Amino acid sequence: DYTCVNLTLILLNIILKFKPNRKLVNGSDLCSGRVEVYQIGQWRTVCNDIWDLNDSAVACRQLGNVVSAPERAYFGQGSGPIWQDDVGCSGSECSITQCPHTRGTHNCRHGNDTGVICSGRGVFLPCLDLSFVRLVNGNGRCSGRVEIYHNSQWGTVCDDNWDMNDAKVVCKQLDCGSAVSSLGSAYFGQGSGQIWMDNIECSGSESTLRQCSHTTTHDCNHGEDAGVVCSGKEFTLLVNGNGRCSGRVEIYHNSQWGTVCDDNWDMNDAKVVCKQLDCGSAMSSPGSARFGQGTGQIWMDDIECSGSESTLRQCSHTTKHNCKHDEDAGVVCLSDFRLVQNGQNHK
Template identity: 50%
Template sequence: WAAVFILLVSFTIPTSTDKIRLMYGINSCSGRVEVLYNGIWGTVCDDGWDLTDAAVVCREMGCGDVIEAKSAAYFGQGSGPIWMDDVNCTGTESSLMNCRTRGWGTHYCQHSHDSGVICNLTVRLVNGDNSCSGRVEVLYNETWGTVCDDGWDLTDAAVVCREMGCGSAIGASRAYFDQVPGQMWMNTVQCTGIESTLKSCRSYGIASCSTAVTLVNGTHSCSGRVEVRHNGIWGTVCDDGWDASDAAVVCREIGCGNATEVKSAAYFGQGSGPVWMNNVSCNGTESTLKNCVLSGRVRQNCSHEKDAGVICGPKLRLQNGSSSCSGRVEVLHNGIWGTVCDDGWDLTDAAVVCREMGCGDAIEARKGAFFGNGSGPIWMNNVNCYGNEQTLKRCRSPGWDVQNCNHYKDAGVICQCESNTYIKMRLITLPSRTLLVLVYTLD
């Protein structure tokens, strides 16, 4: 399944120095700036601290470009000496210590003026349930790429979690968070576990690895014709022998829960290109479809009239709306349905919901339990979608199980396929009678 091209040169990219560190940031590339002098760690005063100075720190830390230069102890007050004041870098220095200052330990400053930086992080997690889970991607040559799972283990995952400011690693998954086309930057990663960044770990160059699975032409993101990518080309799966065990593996691999229906005979329309898999025989426990037993890949005795498909159990629903494309947003997590808090809820977030539900564009993002109060847990809060996510769960949020919100703030949506005509009832009391008036309004 994988054509792996390996550059047989082990390399290590230095990403930091033992003379500078960033403290109490949200990840390894943000925090209060501290420098080591005479064996003692101390801080940097924010007098004159600007983007040029911060850029030197980011480059020295191996953290790419600077995003923000922070002042006034943004990341908390440090302790010990204030080693540097009135820092004045030209921007070309290789180390902050090479920039002009008043002199070591000479300052007119307090720790309430400790400086900090936010740099462009060179690792990110994509398509996870929250900001601390997902597919590992690294930034190299200004391009985001993935990491091949050859040899990927909990030691490697631990470095990523620490770099992201996410604590300890719970699991190291392979091809679990959806596979994507594009550049793969690292292969056969070998971390010792003490590295501060993933790029500090040994690896063996650039590789092309693994296959991808997606669902096409379904009514929502968790249904459709099964397609797999092999050698960079998308193709279909023949329905010979296609059953519930095979479908279950696909649903789990794309993060769509359990399989509810097994479809055959091009139920979701005929695909194009090669028929990559035939007579698939999964036992149901495999993590990816490519791990299932099959009698062959490209088969001449199968046509696109027999393309296989699946319908997976939804992880999103709209409740109490006037149609299937409007209502209170509810998500399924750990087998339990719960709501979404409306803190930060906007049209971009609603657009992801509408697309996931197969309901076209979003018309309105509703707040304040517009569709009534839900019940059970409030699973998500402060949802922050880019707008191009396939599912709501892939948007950024602080994590599952919200404790600082109530159901009177349940979020809702009205999507495009919802009728633009609404009927409102109004009671008008006159001296002699009460009239029930139906008011039609176009939104």
């Protein structure tokens, strides 16, 4: 038997820890009511200007076909902000947040709140929208290349205009704490397939990346894939090298990135860094700012790892130093190591 809240949908929501971004309020059952969407931390109503059956079909998705689309606060007036106006869905979208609409400006009152009545005989079809985000190829689930799920496949985000406000939204969406760094130029490696979003401009208050201003057309390649580091874990990065597995060692402490002094820096220390970044074995441990001089604080000195530690902070070290940035330590891991002979690469 079909029920209004399809059991398959419930199970998928539990598995994916998915929080629906729309609900029907004040109806006779879960398949009818005033349409509300969740945005910037609260539920908001939708104005009935140009609202039609295509819009209602999207609102009813997973709940069956549209029976009717009553207007003028048929299910009672909502409260708080009115988020969407002039919604113009084609009917094929997964969520009304994907439909063309005006946001932030409207000429409506809650007497114009829209509602829907759905048939309650929906058959579940997977319909994931751009609210699904993951971080790939980083150190755990809270750092990596930004990927979004759309049109039944994962794709990347271009780094044009990519900044800390955008990273902040991704970290919030993934429950990974605050944003530590917003990285471009495929720092976490190049993705494949589609580039779904470009020119993203978040204010930082949005709940999902999809809610930020953006374009779906682009002039990018995967060498411009955007990345994020969130504060959910302790972080070490390799900077200014050939990809994420070689470069100057930088660690995040006290809300800022800083470097490591090369006093006593050796292969055991490099081994721990490569392990921590999931970059394979250590190939070399260059000092003397081989990958350029950093800026700001020098957070660690006289590091002495055994090589068995999981993170650099677990190694014996001092936080006081007598160093300058021309002594910044570096690492080259196996993942970024290659031999070049007569212009040919030998793996």
